Structures are given as C-alpha cells and as structure tokens.
Amino acid sequence: MTVVLDASALLAYLQNESGQEKVEAVLSTAVISSVNWAEVVQKSVAAGVDTAGMQHDVIALGLSIQPFTADDADYTGQLWPQTRPFGLSLGDRACLGLGIKLQAQVLTADRIWTELKLPITIQSLR
16 A cells, blocks of 8 residues: 655654654655655755765665656645645645545644545554
C-alpha cells in the first residue's frame, strides 16, 4: 500500500525523532510530493545539513518523489476553503492533494490534520 509522506514525517525519520519508526515501516513504498521534498531540503539546509546526495539516498530506500503538476496545483488550490480554518500551508495542501489523487493514506507529524474531513485516512506520527 502506498503512503504519502508529509515533509514533517520525512524530517522526523531523517532526524531520528519521535515517530520515525512509523516512517521507516512504510518508506520502501512511500511517495512524497516534490513540493514537500523542497520543504525537506530547505529545512535541512537551514539546519546546516549537507544535502548533497540526500535525494539519491532516500530514493535508494524506496521513496518516490512525485512531480507537482498543473493539475495538482489546481486541486491543491481547491483544498484551501476546507483547510483554511486549520491553518494549513500550501505545502500541507500539496501533500493532502497527492494523498487524495492516489487514494492513499497520508502520514504527518501534524496532529491537527486528523481533524480534517477528507476522503482519505490521515495518520499522525505522534
């Protein structure tokens, strides 16, 4: 079964944080939006991590980085009214949009997502 990872989930795995074992269990068949991959890279750079080869390393573990298309952009924008009360960002909506597109479970470290009324299962790491 495919699981869509939010940037927060992949960062928890990469930084060995609480909940990382849940990411590790699905990593070999997981996907992440290229928008969320950009978030992972940005947060890593901000933390002083050398990101050279990082993409290759996570792909070698089985993670698939999915391109963010124009259709994905349209759908992500359409999620705004449902997610606005929860304060979700564009990146958050890109993750959720990919989950809905693939009809896949979404894994995140953001508990508030579990309160969303969307046609997919959202699981929090913590």
